[in-house]
Amino acid sequence: MLKWYEDANRQQDVIISSRIRLNRNVKGYAFPEQLKDADREGLIGLLKGGIQDAAPNLKYQSLAPGQKAEKDVLRERRVINSAMAESGRKMGLFMSDDESESVLICGDDHIRIQCSMGGLSLQKLWSRANDLDDAVNEKFAYAFDSKYGYLTAFPTTMGTGLKASVLLHLPVTASGRQFRKLLEEITRIGLTIKGAYGEPTENYGALYQISNQKTLGLSEENIIATVHQIAGQIAAQERKARMLLQKEHRGEREDETYKSYGVLKYARRLSLKEGMTYLSQIRAGLNDGYIHMQNPVNIYGLMLGIQPANLAENAGHPVKEEELDVLRAEYIRSQLPDLDGNK
Template sequence: MSRWYEGIREESSNIIYSRIRLARNWDEYVFPSRLSEQEASQVTEQLREGLKEAETGEHPFLWNDLAAMNGAQKQALRERRILNRTAVEKNGPGGLYLSEDESCSLLLGADDHIRIQFLAPGLDLEDLWKKADQMDDFINERFSYAFDEKYGYLTTFPTNVGTGLKACVVLHLPMLSQVRKFQSIVGDMGRLGTAIRGLYGEGSENYGNMYELSNQRSLGQSEREIIEQVAKAATQLNNQELRVRNAALNARRLEREDETWKSYGILKYARRITEKDARIFLSQLMAGEEDGVISFEKERSLYSLMIGIKPANLALWASRPLDKEEADCVRAAYIRERLPRMIESA
């Protein structure tokens, strides 16, 4: 089965994917950071046993023992947004229930006892929330949550207290992020109750122009209000990106076409390429395809290449550890093999 990010979206949008995450804790134990190794092992085993039905449902989850994974495997899952830093750096007991397409996961014993996560291409927060809510009920029937009448769900990080909900949308903003007023746009997002940050670094270091938009707080708002806020802000950013890009295309179409085709040529024929350069050229291809400057015959999304070229996933593809020089050569080979074939220019 292909992973969720490899699918081709029929609708045209700069919104790459949506993510819903819920932080929950079992009220019979202290937070994971305060558990002894023996207690952490006990909690993980009890949670796994209590959630075993997830392994045999209509869309079964596969069990992964975090303690049995090596560092490269964990880092690859982090690059695919399945694990967070705490889970990657954790040496003690912990577990992960993961669906085959990796769109659904239950992370056990990291920052919180349970982290529920759902991912999907495009703007799909409403549907993801329904799925997460159902999973939340499924778990809560088996384990009672740490909950306070005044503060809501109790979590390791104070920013998650309340609903425990983090609603995220990742957008591709290659043109909007270059305009002078972008920082004021970022400020406007704050007034809407959301925050935006570079997915691959801040400011000019965010090679690939991917940005993650999410709610700023979890306390004092309902889940519905949070989702509506983030969806509204994402739609506004998408529309602004389209306006700036259409203006640029009308004013200097030949330049845009030249950038797109040069990017395709480099990615198609390079024998060595850095991750930074690969992200820049893939970003230009994604924008060019969106604008109709170039078209592809493809079975997977261009965004999936953004994930595949990252160090740990690239090493998994090569089936061996890679030093920097090797990685640049293997990255070029990976892109040549998986870059979709160009079929026409608009």
């Protein structure tokens, strides 16, 4: 089955994907970090049984402290965060075959529901996540306070427990002089924007995530509407900037796109920086009509595929550092379609 991020038909221009997360804790239990090993084992067993009944379409896998390679794959695919990938605590994960839905147990909180989809799809995802949350809530009573809402391990998720985020591709906006001002404006309205794979100065690929900073005192509908609106506005700015470049620098942009394609299609070694940078340029070139391919391809899916842990998983064996650049080039050559010479 195709993963949700591999579906070329769901690929959008600027807005890559949307995600909804819900953090919950079971009433009567300490937060995961405070649990003793025996209590953790007992809670994981309890949650596993209940969630299997509530969401029979999700498959379970244990995440033990020693499973670093498996957890790194999930981190690169944005299923778990870096802290959970590095955690020495045992966790469990339920996930759909296409990876669009997951439930992490005993991570930061007892339960973390996540739903992802291509494009600007927060409202649809909220409906799916809310239905899954209701099904799980029928099995377990949540820790809830009439004043503070859902009680969570971190103050930033207390309240609704909801984090709504949108992933955008901003190669032009992020390179402009006004980008820092944009970051400051977004922070002032209670949102945050950060590089998907590092700080803005080293965020190769120009992928940026915008999300709400807090949930306390806000409704789910308000959070979703705000993130949706601001993500749409930033996407519109990026499109406008690209249109201006098309008018004034089309030849340069077209040349840049074809050079990027040539490197990716024929290189025998590619660093992660090179792979992400050239794929970003091709993604923009495809969306802006500078280049055409014989078959559709989801460039974001390729960006995930060239991450180190995913390359090792694809190889089927542990990979030495010096092998990664060779495997990355081989992977891209095998996945990148030929150009359509008729367009």
